[in-house]
Amino acid sequence: MALYTETVMDHFMNPRNVGSIENADGIGEVGNAKCGDIMKIYLKIEDNIIKDIKFETFGCGSAIASSSMATEMIKGKTIEEALKVTNQQVVEALGGLPVHKLHCSVLAEEAVKSAIKDYYDKNNIPYDKSILPDNIGCEGCHMV
Amino acid sequence: MKTIYVDNAATTQTSQKVIDGMIPYMGEIYGNPSSLHSVGQRAKEVLEEAREKVARCLNANPSEIYFTSGGSESDNQAILSAAEIGLKKGKKHIISTKVEHHAVLHTLNKLKKQGFDIQLLDVDSEGFVTPEQVKEAIRDDTCLVTIMYANNEIGTIMPIKEIGKICREKGVTFHTDAVQAAGHLKIDVVDQNIDMLSLSAHKFHGPKGVGALYVKKGIFLSNLIEGGAQERNRRAGTENIPGIVGLSIALEDACNNLEENNHKMIILRDKLIDGLSKIEHSALNGPRVNRSANNVNFCFEGIEGESLLLLLDAKGICASSGSACTSGSLDPSHVLLAIGRPHEVAHGSLRLSLSENNTEEEIDYIIEQVEQVVCYLRRMSPVWKELLTGERKFML
Numbered sequence: 001m002a003l004y005t006e007t008v009m010d011h012f013m014n015p016r017n018v019g020s021i022e023n024a025d026g027i028g029e030v031g032n033a034k035c036g037d038i039m040k041i042y043l044k045i046e047d048n049i050i051k052d053i054k055f056e057t058f059g060c061g062s063a064i065a066s067s068s069m070a071t072e073m074i075k076g077k078t079i080e081e082a083l084k085v086t087n088q089q090v091v092e093a094l095g096g097l098p099v100h101k102l103h104c105s106v107l108a109e110e111a112v113k114s115a116i117k118d119y120y121d122k123n124n125i126p127y128d129k130s131i132l133p134d135n136i137g138c139e140g141c142h143m144v
Numbered sequence: 145m146k147t148i149y150v151d152n153a154a155t156t157q158t159s160q161k162v163i164d165g166m167i168p169y170m171g172e173i174y175g176n177p178s179s180l181h182s183v184g185q186r187a188k189e190v191l192e193e194a195r196e197k198v199a200r201c202l203n204a205n206p207s208e209i210y211f212t213s214g215g216s217e218s219d220n221q222a223i224l225s226a227a228e229i230g231l232k233k234g235k236k237h238i239i240s241t242k243v244e245h246h247a248v249l250h251t252l253n254k255l256k257k258q259g260f261d262i263q264l265l266d267v268d269s270e271g272f273v274t275p276e277q278v279k280e281a282i283r284d285d286t287c288l289v290t291i292m293y294a295n296n297e298i299g300t301i302m303p304i305k306e307i308g309k310i311c312r313e314k315g316v317t318f319h320t321d322a323v324q325a326a327g328h329l330k331i332d333v334v335d336q337n338i339d340m341l342s343l344s345a346h347k348f349h350g351p352k353g354v355g356a357l358y359v360k361k362g363i364f365l366s367n368l369i370e371g372g373a374q375e376r377n378r379r380a381g382t383e384n385i386p387g388i389v390g391l392s393i394a395l396e397d398a399c400n401n402l403e404e405n406n407h408k409m410i411i412l413r414d415k416l417i418d419g420l421s422k423i424e425h426s427a428l429n430g431p432r433v434n435r436s437a438n439n440v441n442f443c444f445e446g447i448e449g450e451s452l453l454l455l456l457d458a459k460g461i462c463a464s465s466g467s468a469c470t471s472g473s474l475d476p477s478h479v480l481l482a483i484g485r486p487h488e489v490a491h492g493s494l495r496l497s498l499s500e501n502n503t504e505e506e507i508d509y510i511i512e513q514v515e516q517v518v519c520y521l522r523r524m525s526p527v528w529k530e531l532l533t534g535e536r537k538f539m540l
Contacts, residue, residue, distance in 0.1 A: 004454075012451070013458060018524045033488040033527050033536075036448055036468045036476065040526040056526040060450035060469035064524070101469075 004061060005095035011065035016072050019054040026122065028114025030136060031107050037063045039111040041071070045119055048078050055111070062094075062101040063108075069093050070108035079116055083131060085109065110136050145460045148506045152347075152438055153296050153324060153497035154464055158390070159349040165393040166351065169386040177383055178372065187385050194392035201399045202341065203332040204358050210365070210375045211388050214355035215323035216247035217368065218342030221357055221379075222319045223251045223290055225366040226340070227260060229317075230287025237261045237286040241273050242482040243300070244292055248321055249478075252290075261285075270431035271300030271483050279310045289318050293325035293341075297466060297479040297495060298430030299439025301329065308337025317363060323347055323355075324436060327398030328406070339363050343395075345387065349499075350394030354387030405500040409437040412498055412507050416440045419511035423518055425531070427540045429480060429493065438498040441466075443485060445540045446528030447492045447521040449476075455517040456494075461510055466493040488527070489539050 004012070021042035031038040037059030044052035053075050055067040070090050074082040087105040091097050097105060117132040119125075149157065175187035192206065199206040212218045223238075230236060240252055242264045249264075256262045263281055265273045278289060289311050294301050304320050311318035319340035322331060326341075327348025333341060340363065344355040359365045371380025398405070413435075417428055420442050429441040444452070449465030456463055466477025468491060475481070476490035485493075496510065522528040530536035 009454075012454060015524070020529075029526065033491070034486075035474060036487075036491040038526050056524055056529065058446065058525040058527040059448050060467070061454045062469075063448070064451055 003098060004065070007069075007093070007095040008062060008065040008097065011068040011094065012061045015055075015064055015068040017054050017068065017075065018056070020056060021052060021054050024054075026115040026117075026119030028111050028116070028118055028136075030110045030114050031059070033058060036060070037104065037107060039063065039067050039107050041067075041111040041115040043115045043119060045079065048080075050074055050077055050079065050082055059104065059107075060101070062097050063104040065094060066090055066097070066104045066108040067111070070105075070112055074112060079119075082112060083116060085112065147460050147462060148502070148510065149462045150496040150498055150502065150506075150510065151462050151464050152499040153495065155346045155352065156349045156499055157501070158346070158351055159394065159397065161397060162350055162390045162394045166386040166390040169389050173385075177385065178374065187383075190389060191383055191385060194388045197392040197396050198356055201326075201331070201395045202358055203334050205361060207376070208333075208358055208361055210357045210359060210378050211383060211391070212355045212357055212379060213353055213384070215245070215321065215342050215344030215347075216355075218344070218355050218357035219245070219247040219290075219319075219321050219323075220251050221365070221368045222340040222342060222359070223248065223255070223288065224368065225364065226288035226290075226317050226319065227255050228366050229364045230260075230285075233287070235285040235287035237263065237283050239263050239265065239278060239281045239286060239289045239291075241265045241267055241291055241302075243267050243271055243295055243297075243479045244290070245296055245321055245323065248290055248292070267300075267482050269484050271295050271298050271429075271479065272431070272434075273302060273307075275303055275306035275310050278307050279314075282310070282314045282316055286314075286316050289316055291318075291320060293320045293322040293331075294329060294436045295430065295439075295479060296324045297477055298441045298483065299324075299436035300430050301325075301434045301436060304338070305336040308339075311339070312337045327395055328402070328436060328438065330402065333358055333360065345391035345394055348394050348398040351387050351390040354384050354391045356391065401500075406437040408500050409498050409502075412502055412504065413437060413440055415504065416496060416498075416507050416510065419507070420514060423515055425538055425540045426518075427489075429483065429485065440496040440498070442494050443480070443489045443540060444492045444494065444518045445489055445538060446525050446531055447518060449491060449493050451521055452492070452494055452514075452517055455520070456513060459513045459517070461513060464495045464497075466495065467491045486539055 024042040025045040026043040087109040175183035177188035326343035341358040346352040425445040449467030450469035480490035
């Protein structure tokens with residue numbers, strides 16, 4: 001299908017980092033089954049570095065591809081570096097997404113942030129609430 | 145890899161017989177039917193022959209057939225025309241259903257903004273409206289009842305003859321969108337009490353971009369497209385002769401082979417329904433009886449339809465879905481919501497629409513592949529995991 005780029009199709013057909021992590025240090029879930037997409041991200045963090053990352057996604061091709069690409073982009077990075085990954089970077093790495101699918105990349109960014117926030121919360125690490133607000137979530141659903 | 149095309153409700157493959165029949169009208173017979181000279185008159189003859197063929201298939205009079213650009217135009221013209229007459233008589237109430245095609249629903253929505261009172265009847269869990277519902281809904285100011293013959297998504301065949309009878313008794317114009325029915329189900333506009341009927345050629349192995357509107361003699365028809373005097377002043381624009389010829393050949397062929405094709409497709413359809421029913425937490429959308437012979441539609445809990453389609457496409461299977469992601473909107477199919485499927489479940493729908501050219505081997509392959517793909521997607525779905533752990537309740 002010409003709907004998606006080759007990179008999107010590759011990440012959709014052969015998604016990287018699918019699954020879950022037992023005793024994950026941070027778990028983030030965003031989206032809503034009613035809207036048709038949910039992303040869940042699991043992080044293993046050691047010495048401030050994302051040692052392992054897994055995802056589970058209920059959603060369309062671009063949601064799965066965005067999850068896969070986002071996990072690849074932040075694996076091995078420091079938390080600070082991971083927080084700087086934007087949905088736009090995910091879209092660029094995928095070689096573009098159709099306009100009505102851009103919210104999938106937003107969800108991927110939010111899922112990562114939500115998982116990092118969960119890690120901070122669990123470990124009582126202070127953080128900037130303007131970057132990681134309490135209501136990370138379904139905004140992406142309604143922005144496009 | 146072999147392509148298995150099971151999206152015939154979207155469009156069908158144009159048959160070789162139709163293509164062969166159309167080719168002369170793109171070449172040697174190129175005249176404009178409105179021209180007085182012999183070249184034009186030859187095209188005019190062909191146009192009227194095609195009209196006679198279509199009329200015969202519907203048990204209508206040739207003068208009651210108008211050629212259009214397709215189902216959407218036919219629906220628009222029928223509805224807007226009935227509304228125009230209604231308005232002149234001070235009747236602004238229109239009855240339809242929640243499961244109509246967007247060509248009907250969006251036209252009705254436009255009329256609603258112009259002050260019409262649009263009443264969309266609820267359907268039951270299989271997609272049916274009853275004649276009694278229509279009877280109860282009809283008022284003194286009702287100018288039109290428009291109810292589809294067969295549903296494009298879930299295959300429900302509406303009791304249009306009985307609905308038509310009630311409309312006739314009450315003196316209300318009855319239009320039916322028969323886009324999924326023409327060439328697939330018996331149509332007799334006299335016996336079925338139909339005042340107006342829309343059909344589209346590419347749904348029965350005809351070409352795209354051509355359709356027809358049947359309008360019973362005596363029913364007023366206003367035109368959507370202004371211009372020349374074509375189609376007895378009701379549809380301007382030089383006639384699409386190759387398309388119209390293709391439509392007439394395709395419809396005649398479909399009507400001649402209707403029973404044989406349906407018999408074949410029903411066997412395939414039921415095999416497919418039985419096979420897919422074995423997938424846990426799945427459900428058939430639409431009825432088991434009074435269902436289009438070519439339609440299969442399932443919901444699979446815990447997955448999303450677009451990813452299902454993409455994976456099936458990679459295996460050579462061409463199908464469609466009612467998920468929001470495939471529609472480009474945020475909501476899943478209005479038809480699935482109308483039959484009571486929750487949003488979560490409606491996102492995971494799959495429509496497989498057959499033609500008489502599909503085979504049993506293809507059905508076996510489809511069942512096997514759908515099972516595998518559903519299982520694969522469920523393994524990576526957080527929703528499925530929550531369903532299994534009990535954090536989320538199964539709905540199917």
